[in-house]
Amino acid sequence: MRDLEDIETVGVVGAGTMGAGIAQVSAMAGYSVVMRDVETEYVQRGFDSIEDSLDRFVEKEELDEGEKLDVLERIQGTTELSELSDCDVVVEAAVENMDVKQDIFADLDEELPEDVVLATNTSTLSITTIASVTDRPEDVVGLHFMNPVPVMTGVEVVVGEKTDDDVVEFAHQFAEALDKETWESDDKPGFVTNRILMPWLNEGIRAFDEGVASKEDIDKGMKLGTNVPMGPLELADHIGLDICLDASETLHEELGDRYKPAYLLKRKVDAGDLGKKTGTGFYDYE
Missing domain, CATH: 1.10.1040.10 (N-(1-d-carboxylethyl)-l-norvaline Dehydrogenase; domain 2)
Incomplete structure (x- = not known):
């Protein structure tokens, strides 16, 4: 069983609406975050989105200015997938396209150590098919966050055909560590x-x-x-x-x-x- 206490750094692939939100809640939970996208301008947009969201938390007095800055300092932006090599868990939140996701997972499989859980935020695509391009389908799981991620409390854990039970349990625990509640779905079209x-x-x-x-x-x-x-x-x-x-x-x-x-x-x-x-x-x- 993977130990949640061993998780220090979270990788997020994709700095769009969902990726930026996942990076934000991970940093708010105290994790170091590496947020990657293919272009520097996309990464910057992700940071802008995170800062705007944190400003709303400050306005609501749910964070103070110092806590906001601490969250931002925990997030590193990059365009290099290799920068994720030291991450303990990676969540992919790229465009909802199977070819794109499979390319990313094939690259992550090569870049990351064998014990790293690879999660996808897909909302409709098959976890099993995404995992099929890796040599570790047992370590691939769905973590479907709801939009907007910093506000919505739910995360759908989706179990692929070969996802290990301990990876499923880890996915639930990791989402709960981000102050989310979870439910579980089999890898059927659209999930729940x-x-x-x-x-x-x-x-x-x-x-x-x-x-x-x-x-x-x-x-x-x-x-x-x-x-x-x-x-x-x-x-x-x-x-x-x-x-x-x-x-x-x-x-x-x-x-x-x-x-x-x-x-x-x-x-x-x-x-x-x-x-x-x-x-x-x-x-x-x-």
Whole structure:
């Protein structure tokens, strides 16, 4: 059994929204972090995102200025995958594309010692398929963080076909060390969350497109009727409409027409209106 007490440095591959969030919560938990992306500007964007998030914690008096600076000092940015060689656990949070993830895991397999757990933050792709390019599929596990990572308390632990039981247990313990709660899913398309969430989002978008109600009333109805914090259109904007489309298309391919993406979702993505991150989606954020 891998000992959580032996973990000192966490590697994060990808400095986008999810990667930066994972780097932040790891540093807030006291770990040293190496955050890697392919371009210096992407790494800097990750740091900017982390600093903005920490500023909100300071404004809410959940951190003071000194604690914020301590968190930032624990994070090292790099464009070199080799800089992860001394990490004790690595979480991949790159783009949701199987070829990209397999390339990363093949490289990590060569760079890292045999006892390092390799986790992926994938929300829909097969853990088993990602792990198949390594010589250590038993050490590969899914750690699916929810967005925004510093705020959301849940992490989905996904078990691949060859993932060792002790790696699964370690994944739960590591997520809990980051002040998260966990649940576990088998390596089936969409796991628990997106298997249920994506049809809900798409049906909300279809209801709006077909004139069932205004977007405001669809979201209000779902919030008041089911006690969720966001309705489907608002939540899709926060997740990113491109991410919702990618996830829906993956599930449609794997599970059939019940996961077919809504036409309006495709149209929004084609128009470049991706939600909150671009300033415009179903709602205007500018």
